[in-house]
Amino acid sequence: MKSVVLFDLDGVLLDSRRAVLNTLAGVATAALGRRITVADLPPEAVTTPRVEVLSALGVAEPDDLCENWWDVALATAADTRLFPGVLEGLMALKEAGAATGLVTLQTRSRLPWLLPPAGLELLDTTVCREDAEPKPAPDGIFLALARLAVATPNAVFVGDTLTDRAAAREAGVAFAGAGWGYAGADTLAAADCPVILTDPAEIGPGLLGLVPARHSATR
Template sequence: MRGAVLLDLDGVLLDSRDAHLSTLAGVATASLGRRITTADLPPHAATTPRVDVLAGLGVADPDEICELWWAPALATASAELFPGVMDGLQALKDADVVTGLVTLQSRSRLPWLLPPATLGLLDTWVCREDAQPKPAPDGIFLALTRLGVGPREAVFVGDTFTDRQAALEAGVAFAGAGWGYVGTEGLAAAGMSVLLSEPTQIGPGLLDLIRTGSNPRRVTTRNQ
């Protein structure tokens, strides 16, 4: 079997929603000089660009503040792999499916966000400094170029609307990760036709989306 499965990091491989919100609160606290908790964050803070959230809280120059404080604050937060992720990545490798990570995280953070064994199962990593961030398709195109796979042979698994937009612009099939930041109901309400309900559905069966050329309402593939 040949083809590529590209994956987002946060909300797809890594259960980092709480860590992301804690980091937002920590950066706001450091900037404003008063305590900001996750309860003080606006609704949908997890899926809103971080600079917009911080600006709404009154943080001046949020881009500069993130450059200064984001990595240290994130390093103190706890995030774990979703159960089933390692099995799914191993199943893809066993089926000779190449894989790529397309993330907004910086490359320097990957070693302390993901275990070495996880990084070892990914054939390429495209990070914030490598390409224009999603929703631009540049990161997906770069991953496909590195892997030697065309858009029609690839599936991108993401959990947000920006992930979907990037996939559409790149011309690759998209599968929504319902366990991520937006959730199954939110993705379905936005009209996403291919929805995965649990991380154990990451596997070679995703390539059926390419072969069939159709988008069932829900995918129930299991690792083989």
Template sequence: MTGAVLFDLDGVLLDSSAAMLATLAGVATAALGRRVTVDELPAGALTAPRVEVLAGLGVGEPDALCGTWWDPALATAAGTTLFPGALQGLKAIKEAGMATGLVTLQSRNRLPWLLEPAVLALLDVTVCREDAEPKPAPDGLLLALGKLGIDPAGAVFLGDTTGDIAAARTAGVTPLGAAWGYAAPAALSAAGATAVLDDAALIGPGLLDFATCPAAALSATAHKQ
């Protein structure tokens, strides 16, 4: 394989923002014994650690309660779907002979009901919450590349939070931002993303060009940072 394109899941390949907000509200409702709506969640609830969001709502021992209620709440929340162009882009990357990988904070047991079999079949490696120290630590990215046998300099990571960008930079992987995800493009730029892509339709073999191209040659279809 000629290189690797690694992805975060939520907000990058998977449009799950509504489901995640509903899940946070559902866990808070179960914990507090009163109805908590999505409108009551704080700004930035999607990019902050879930335990911090829940603790801010008054939930005691949020980590333990997430272990009990998170999966049922997520499984029954509003459906998730791939962003338009994501599946086609993954197929194109594979057809070009490049490796693909997923580095996500989701648990492995959730992947079969969050992603269709056709998507999972296009991923050469998946690193989940239980496999490595979560981002912004670089451990998950390095684990994925180690399994693929690819040097960090030959890989890019497409993420949608500042933690994703920090993890890639620490791992020595070229960090790319997804403007359609959870964090604002300006935040991804400030965190050090090499480029912030405008649309999931840009997912494809061309992403790996960012690992070797000088800044002046970055694609005009992305925001050069």
């Protein structure tokens, strides 16, 4: 039976920390009429909902401002790349016969300029912000599995935040924490995350060992 490995995007496959922080600073600068730099942002800005960060800086109506300005600011600030080893890991999963997918808070229109074509081509499905209720709701994971016709016992979700872990738990799928991501390995460990990867090079067929149905099938 086919297995699938689903991934969060930012902080897991994609190193977009600098782009996100620059975008937050740019939107805040435009809204407040004074220069806001990355140094002015709170340390946890990259793992905090953007509207909360902007509100804390004194930005009024951050939802509306993000709707109008976020994409332009992100496109201007975009300095993103796949983490080393991600492309090779996705290729190895495909060669092993597994499906791959993305469950992200990014909008679909951003994916072509955030991800290289080679990365997009290795993803069998992409669930974006407009497709399902955002994490920690499990809806995006359920939608990805439905599109791929894969049952929850045959799935693994790789994320880098406690929100990702909560979504995986609610969906009933195995979870692996990306210790190189935005929350960090210590935060994941403090929350008793059962599996924490330490390097993007660990993305690959080894993740299929976390699928309970696969364990049963090989006994």
